[in-house]
Amino acid sequence: MSDSTILTIRNLHAKVADSDIEILHGVDLELRKGEIHAIMGPNGSGKSTLTKILAGHPGYEATEGEVRFHGEDILELAPDERSRAGIFLAFQYPVEIPGVSIANFLRTALQARLEEGEEVDLFDYQDELLERMELLDMEPSFAERPVNDGFSGGEKKRNEILQMAMLKPSLALMDETDSGLDIDALQVVARGINALHEENPDMTVLIITHYQRLLNFIRPDHVHVMMGGKIIRSGGAEVAEELEARGYDEYRAVEAV
Amino acid sequence: MPQNELVEGLGLDEYKYHFITEDEPVFRSGRGLNEKVVREISAQKSEPEWMLNLRLKALKIYNAKPMPTWGGDLSNLEAVLDQIYFYVRPQEKMERSWDDVPVNIKETFEKLGIPEAEQKILAGVGAQYESEMVYHSLKEEWNAKGVIFDSIEDGLRNHPELFREHFGTVIPAADNKFSAMNSAVWSGGSFVYIPKGVELDTPLQAYFRVNQEQMGQFERTLIIADEGSKAHYIEGCTAPVYSTESFHSGVIEIVVKKGAHFRYTTIQNWSNNMYNLVTQRAMVHERATMEWLDGNLGSKLTMKYPSCFLVGEGAHGSILSIAYAGNGQHQDTGGKVVHAAPNTTSQIISKSISKGTGRSTYRGLLKVHEGSVNAVSNVECDALLINDTSRTDTYPYIEIEEKRSNIGHEATVSKVGDEQIFYLMSRGMSEEEAMALIVRGFIEPIAKLLPLEYAVELNRLIELEMEGSVG
Numbered sequence: 105m106s107d108s109t110i111l112t113i114r115n116l117h118a119k120v121a122d123s124d125i126e127i128l129h130g131v132d133l134e135l136r137k138g139e140i141h142a143i144m145g146p147n148g149s150g151k152s153t154l155t156k157i158l159a160g161h162p163g164y165e166a167t168e169g170e171v172r173f174h175g176e177d178i179l180e181l182a183p184d185e186r187s188r189a190g191i192f193l194a195f196q197y198p199v200e201i202p203g204v205s206i207a208n209f210l211r212t213a214l215q216a217r218l219e220e221g222e223e224v225d226l227f228d229y230q231d232e233l234l235e236r237m238e239l240l241d242m243e244p245s246f247a248e249r250p251v252n253d254g255f256s257g258g259e260k261k262r263n264e265i266l267q268m269a270m271l272k273p274s275l276a277l278m279d280e281t282d283s284g285l286d287i288d289a290l291q292v293v294a295r296g297i298n299a300l301h302e303e304n305p306d307m308t309v310l311i312i313t314h315y316q317r318l319l320n321f322i323r324p325d326h327v328h329v330m331m332g333g334k335i336i337r338s339g340g341a342e343v344a345e346e347l348e349a350r351g352y353d354e355y356r357a358v359e360a361v
Numbered sequence: 362m363p364q365n366e367l368v369e370g371l372g373l374d375e376y377k378y379h380f381i382t383e384d385e386p387v388f389r390s391g392r393g394l395n396e397k398v399v400r401e402i403s404a405q406k407s408e409p410e411w412m413l414n415l416r417l418k419a420l421k422i423y424n425a426k427p428m429p430t431w432g433g434d435l436s437n438l439e440a441v442l443d444q445i446y447f448y449v450r451p452q453e454k455m456e457r458s459w460d461d462v463p464v465n466i467k468e469t470f471e472k473l474g475i476p477e478a479e480q481k482i483l484a485g486v487g488a489q490y491e492s493e494m495v496y497h498s499l500k501e502e503w504n505a506k507g508v509i510f511d512s513i514e515d516g517l518r519n520h521p522e523l524f525r526e527h528f529g530t531v532i533p534a535a536d537n538k539f540s541a542m543n544s545a546v547w548s549g550g551s552f553v554y555i556p557k558g559v560e561l562d563t564p565l566q567a568y569f570r571v572n573q574e575q576m577g578q579f580e581r582t583l584i585i586a587d588e589g590s591k592a593h594y595i596e597g598c599t600a601p602v603y604s605t606e607s608f609h610s611g612v613i614e615i616v617v618k619k620g621a622h623f624r625y626t627t628i629q630n631w632s633n634n635m636y637n638l639v640t641q642r643a644m645v646h647e648r649a650t651m652e653w654l655d656g657n658l659g660s661k662l663t664m665k666y667p668s669c670f671l672v673g674e675g676a677h678g679s680i681l682s683i684a685y686a687g688n689g690q691h692q693d694t695g696g697k698v699v700h701a702a703p704n705t706t707s708q709i710i711s712k713s714i715s716k717g718t719g720r721s722t723y724r725g726l727l728k729v730h731e732g733s734v735n736a737v738s739n740v741e742c743d744a745l746l747i748n749d750t751s752r753t754d755t756y757p758y759i760e761i762e763e764k765r766s767n768i769g770h771e772a773t774v775s776k777v778g779d780e781q782i783f784y785l786m787s788r789g790m791s792e793e794e795a796m797a798l799i800v801r802g803f804i805e806p807i808a809k810l811l812p813l814e815y816a817v818e819l820n821r822l823i824e825l826e827m828e829g830s831v832g
Contacts, residue, residue, distance in 0.1 A: 202805075
């Protein structure tokens with residue numbers, strides 16, 4: 105493990121909590137500072153489960169192996185502790201919080217990162233929120249809307265990117281951020297991720313996707329293929345192109361040979 | 362998500378104002394309710410004979426009426442009532458300025474966390490301490506406009522005709538068992554009169570609390586908003602915790618005359634041994650508007666249904682309420698609107714939160730009398746359940762006698778979702794912070810209508826309860 109390693113996953117097995125259904129059957133992965141990785145795989149391959157395990161979703165349970173973030177084992181940490189440590193999960197299905205404005209929600213999230221007795225400076229906060237929204241091509245009024253309540257698919261995903269922009273994680277997990285988006289919305293989201301990565305080249309990004317199309321807009325350094333709860337192939341951006349050309353079925357057949 | 366474990370740790374049921382201030386009442390009636398007690402109360406107040414007679418008649422009605430068999434569990438109430446004092450007066454005279462308010466009473470306010478700056482902003486505060494007003498000031502500009510904001514006793518003493526013309530007209534003693542009880546033993550409360558055409562920008566505020574162990578609190582408030590006037594009355598209260606059961610039964614009568622606009626806001630946070638049975642009703646005349654904004658926290662059982670009787674053409678009534686039922690608590694609340702004139706409109710929005718073994722009940726009555734053509738009403742009740750053990754029920758009674766009316770009703774029940782909690786935690790909030798944010802979001806549509814200091818106070822209460830710590 106080099107000094108620049110952010111996340112190390114070793115022989116990770118995981119199952120659905122309160123059941124015997126194992127989904128991850130020994131995942132190994134290493135992410136270094138500033139890298140963009142993509143994990144591609146068909147439905148049911150376990151790629152979303154991996155992000156949920158990393159973020160600490162209570163519906164999943166690691167049964168074997170380890171996950172180290174900045175060298176620390178995080179599997180015993182609660183989701184909020186992981187978030188405060190610098191892990192961000194952009195949800196595939198962002199959750200509605202009626203009555204809570206995005207501005208209020210983000211202020212509460214930032215407040216949670218401060219020491220007891222410290223308070224978010226409201227003026228600085230407001231300035232930064234507006235500046236971040238401008239970077240992401242958002243109208244200021246967006247921040248006054250209740251979190252994800254009545255949002256279109258594209259708005260929900262953009263809201264995830266805005267949160268990422270405000271919370272400034274060192275590791276961003278993007279769980280099928282491209283799902284349910286038309287090509288215009290996809291480009292907007294991809295531009296946002298690129299802008300944030302450009303602004304902070306140290307941020308490590310792990311993109312989970314079924315399709316190659318998001319990778320037309322965000323150039324990954326490494327691409328991994330996940331099937332049956334394991335990573336079966338890792339390589340550069342060319343792996344995504346291979347997949348695109350062959351499709352998962354053929355790929356699966358070829359890999360099986 | 363281990364939600365039950367989480368909620369155990371929240372300490373929502375611990376009443377946060379667990380303190381008692383030492384003081385010595387000047388006069389205390391014997392325990393229980395009887396004719397002697399009623400006569401003593403009236404004599405102590407040097408009331409005119411008509412009021413004594415009204416009280417005695419009300420006592421007879423009270424004794425004749427059976428306990429309600431609907432609503433919450435009142436099976437222990439008779440025993441409770443036998444043990445309480447129906448009248449306690451802490452001080453001989455009314456206080457006029459803050460400097461004259463006794464130190465121990467000020468301490469109580471301090472413990473409630475009303476900062477001095479806020480006390481000054483709350484100019485015109487009428488603070489009801491125990492059964493009587495001890496502190497009562499009124500802004501000079503209001504005096505100049507002819508506004509009356511007095512204790513109910515002073516109202517009777519100083520404005521006998523105005524008082525007698527309206528007292529008991531909106532809520533007669535015979536309305537229900539507890540309005541009869543209140544009519545017999547009422548003590549303390551406010552008397553408010555807003556003259557014709559007078560509009561008040563600053564709300565009239567009364568802060569009061571019950572502080573005498575086993576003491577009943579029977580405040581009576583009479584408000585008259587004369588034609589074309591506009592005002593907002595705010596009342597909030599909180600009480601210390603006692604080991605024995607306690608009882609509160611208020612009556613609030615409001616007359617909103619032609620073209621007037623009146624809003625009554627109350628946030629009540631009773632200790633969780635309190636039976637809180639309140640009757641509050643407004644008579645709303647031609648083109649007048651009445652708005653109830655009602656927040657109920659704490660108590661063992663609250664039964665309270667703010668009502669609007671829309672008796673004049675074009676009258677509008679609005680009832681917005683928030684109820685929070687913690688462990689072992691039952692909030693049986695809602696609203697009642699009677700449309701008795703054409704072109705009347707109303708809305709009821711009720712939001713309840715139940716946590717632990719808490720139970721919230723929405724009980725509403727919407728009645729449209731024949732001839733109330735073009736009546737429009739919309740009822741919405743939303744319940745939020747925090748735990749699997751929490752409970753909510755909805756009883757929306759609707760009686761429509763007029764076909765040419767438009768009635769809407771919508772009810773929702775939701776549970777704080779594991780995915781919601783996880784989403785917020787994945788942004789760095791603790792489970793308690795996540796829960797508090799969801800609850801605040803749920804009540805936001807009503808909380809945003811509160812005056813700023815009350816909204817802040819309500820948020821603070823919810824945060825305190827969710828965090829299980831006192832600041």
